[in-house]
Structures are given as C-alpha cells and as structure tokens.
Amino acid sequence: xxxxxxxxxxxxxxxxxxxxxxxxxxxxxxxxxxxxxxxxxxxxxxxxxxxxxxxxxxxxxxxxxxxxxxxxxxxxxxxxxxxxxxxxxxxxxxxxxxxxxxxxxxxxxxxxxxxxxxxxxxxxxxxxxxxxxxxxxxxxxxxxxxxxxxxxxxxxxxxxxxxxxxxxxxxxxxxxxxxxxxxxxxxxxxxxxxxxxxxxxxxxxxxxxxxxxxxxxxx
Amino acid sequence: xxxxxxxxxxxxxxxxxxxxxxxxxxxxxxxxxxxxxxxxxxxxx
Numbered sequence: 016x017x018x019x020x021x022x023x024x025x026x027x028x029x030x031x032x033x034x035x036x037x038x039x040x041x042x043x044x045x046x047x048x049x050x051x052x053x054x055x056x057x058x059x060x061x062x063x064x065x066x067x068x069x070x071x072x073x074x075x076x077x078x079x080x081x082x083x084x085x086x087x088x089x090x091x092x093x094x095x096x097x098x099x100x101x102x103x104x105x106x107x108x109x110x111x112x113x114x115x116x117x118x119x120x121x122x123x124x125x126x127x128x129x130x131x132x133x134x135x136x137x138x139x140x141x142x143x144x145x146x147x148x149x150x151x152x153x154x155x156x157x158x159x160x161x162x163x164x165x166x167x168x169x170x171x172x173x174x175x176x177x178x179x180x181x182x183x184x185x186x187x188x189x190x191x192x193x194x195x196x197x198x199x200x201x202x203x204x205x206x207x208x209x210x211x212x213x214x215x216x217x218x219x220x221x222x223x224x225x226x227x228x229x230x231x232x233x234x
Numbered sequence: 235x236x237x238x239x240x241x242x243x244x245x246x247x248x249x250x251x252x253x254x255x256x257x258x259x260x261x262x263x264x265x266x267x268x269x270x271x272x273x274x275x276x277x278x279x
Contacts, residue, residue, distance in 0.1 A: 047236070047238045048236075048238045048241075050238050051237065051238055051242075054242070054245050055241075058245075097252050100248065101245060101248055104248065105241045105244065105245060108237050108240055108241040109237070109241070111237065112237045207249075211256070214256055214260065218256065218259055218263065221260070224267060225267050228270050228271065228274060231274070232270070232273070232274055232277065
C-alpha cells in the first residue's frame with residue numbers, strides 16, 4: 016500500500032513539475048517567479064486538509080477512545096506543520112518579488128503564522144510517552160486549534176489585505192492553463208500527503224508498541 | 235536572483251529532508267522494537 020502511494024505521489028509530483036515548468040504560461044508582470052504560487056497554494060491546501068484530519072480524528076478519539084484515531088490525529092498534525100512550513104517559506108519569497116518585502120503583518124500571513132505555532136505547540140504537547148490524559152488533552156487541543164483554519168481561509172475576504180484572492184465565488188481568477196496546472200499540483204501534493212500519512216501512521220504504531228513493551232518490562 | 239529557483243530549491247530540500255527523517259526514524263524504531271522484543275523473550279525464558 017505504502018509503495019503504491021509512494022509511486023503515485025512521485026509520479027504526480029513529476030507531472031506537476033513538468034506542467035509548472037513547460038505548460039503553465041509565464042505571468043506578464045511577475046515573470047517566472049509567479050510560478051511559486053503553484054507549490055505555495057498546494058502546500059496550503061494540504062496543510063488545511065491535514066489539520067482537518069487531525070480535527071476529525073480528535074473528535075473520534077474523544078467519543079470512541081480508539082488508539083488508531085489518536086495516532087491518525089498525531090500523524091496528520093505533524094504533516095500539517097511540515098506543509099504549513101513550506102507555505103511560510105515559499106510565501107515570503109513570492110512576497111519579496113510581489114510586494115518588495117519578505118514579511119508584512121497582513122491578516123493572512125499573521126493567522127497562518129499563528130496556525131503554525133498552534134500545531135507546533137500540539138506536537139510539543141504530544142512528545143514523550145502517550146498517556147491517556149495526554150491523549151485526551153491533545154485531542155481537545157487539536158479541536159480548538161482547528162478554529163484557526165477557517166479564519167486563515169476567510170482572512171483575505173473578511174479584512175483588508177494585500178494577499179491575492181485566487182478562488183472567488185465566481186471561480187478562479189486566472190488563465191485556464193494556470194487553473195489546470197494548479198489543480199494537478201494540488202492533486203499531486205494530496206497524493207504526497209496520503210503517502211506520508213500512511214508512513215507516519217506506521218511510525219506512530221511502532222512507537223506506541225515500543226512504549227507499551229518498555230512499560231511492561233518496567234522502564 | 236531568481237526567486238522561483240530559490241523557492242523551488244527550498245521546497246525540494248524540505249521535502250527530501252522530511253522524507254529522510256521519517257524513513258530513518260522508521261528503520262530506527264523497527265530495530266529498537268526487535269531488540270526490546272528479544273530482551274522481553276529472554277526475560278520470560
């Protein structure tokens with residue numbers, strides 16, 4: 016399963032990279048640097064998806080207390096943090112080109128940074144041996160932290176901001192070739208997320224088996 | 235400076251670094267689990 020998902024993820028990323036380089040048109044004002052956008056938006060989407068998985072898994076854990084849902088929540092939160100890091104790295108590079116500044120305290124940028132810190136705190140909270148109390152507390156934290164995701168998404172619609180709005184109620188505000196490349200890139204990053212999630216889940220499973228065995232042995 | 239090349243390189247570096255970290259941790263945990271299981275069996279004997 017993991018091999019298939021890994022193969023599909025690599026294939027998807029290759030197709031997405033080829034489309035970004037050779038198929039997507041070069042934007043007139045920003046030139047080739049505008050193409051950062053394809054990886055930036057795709058990473059943001061995967062970050063949101065990952066935190067949503069953590070949110071749902073946390074609810075499932077609090078209601079059913081299944082260890083699998085706790086592991087899924089933890090695995091997905093780490094991946095969300097990785098992809099949000101990509102967003103926070105690629106965004107300022109694009110911003111330097113578009114706005115002439117690496118960082119501004121714009122609502123979209125600020126809420127994304129808060130999101131990153133909240134899930135970093137979630138992972139710090141989870142580190143060490145996963146006791147029942149810690150799992151419950153993490154699940155509650157995973158649900159509360161998710162509140163920031165819709166705020167990040169809506170921030171460019173609710174407040175005055177310099178961040179571009181790509182997806183409008185009327186559709187995508189760009190060339191059709193750009194839309195196709197973006198959708199392929201989003202699909203490729205989603206496949207990569209699924210692959211990483213399967214690997215991380217196995218890792219969490221191994222880690223908890225090791226903890227249990229060590230506890231039984233008395234340390 | 236080509237901003238696109240910089241962003242693309244950083245993206246690749248981050249993804250490759252994370253993949254290596256996860257793979258290495260998986261290998262390490264498997265080895266530790268095997269070791270702990272062997273010790274547990276020995277204690278039972």
